Amino acid sequence: MFERFTKDARAVVTGAVEHCERSGESRVEDAHMLLALLDREGSRGSFALSSLGLADQGRRESVARGLADARRRGGLSRADADALSGLGIDLTEIVSRVEEAHGAGALAGGGNGSGNGSGSGGRWSGRHAFSRGARNLLTESLRIAVAHRDRHIGDEHLLLALTARPGVPAEVLADHGVTHDGVRRVLWGGGTARAS
Incomplete structure (x- = not known):
């Protein structure tokens, strides 16, 4: 599939790997994208x-x-936190207690080897694994490109895929006025798309 990526989309994937390395993680996540x-x-x-x-x-x-705030919560979105709250589970309290016992950012799973699937503490050589979410993002970007009858997958398709999928990146983008419909309008027309 990578051969169908434009230069800009390839640069995003490469940049995501670099963000992953800088954060000390072994899996490229959709947040890195x-x-x-x-x-x-x-x-x-x-x-x-x-x-x-x-x-x-x-x-x-x-x-x-x-x-980064979502990483600190173990990658859970606010919707996840709200669902847990509905079950009587206070995520903020859990994060506080875990950080008291194990240090700030303990649920982030970064450079300490916890939760990142590598078993090693920091940078590692070789191919970087893409998380299921990041792989699904790449697949969704292909679907979006095909739906728009585009021959190649561009970084705009990656952005659309990020905004179309539930999760932390879409939630954070929406908090900043960037939604799937807004991105579509900016790229392909159909009205104004100014964020307020």
Whole structure:
């Protein structure tokens, strides 16, 4: 499938691997893909993000903080936290207790080897594994490209796939005014798509 990716989409995948390495994780997650998309300039995906209000560095840093907050919660979205709350489980309390016992960021699963599937503590050589979520994101981007009758998968298809799937990246983007419908309108028309 990678041969169908444009130069910009390939750069996003490569950038996601770099974000993964910098965070000390062994699995590339869909959040790494979002961070790599935010790094891009001069592409269709970056145009859509800029058009929807994510052009300035402060807003991009806010997205990165939102992703980091979710990592601290063990990768659970606010919807997950709300569902647990409905069952009488206070996620904030659990995170606090785990961090008291094991240190700040213990549920993040980063450089300490916990929860990242590597068994090693930091950077590792070789091919980086893509999590199920990241693989599903790549597959969804292919579906979106085919649905738009595009021959190649661009970074705009990756962005659309991120906004179409439930989870932390879509939630954080929506918090910043970037939704699936908004991205579609910016890229393919059909009305205004200004984020407020």
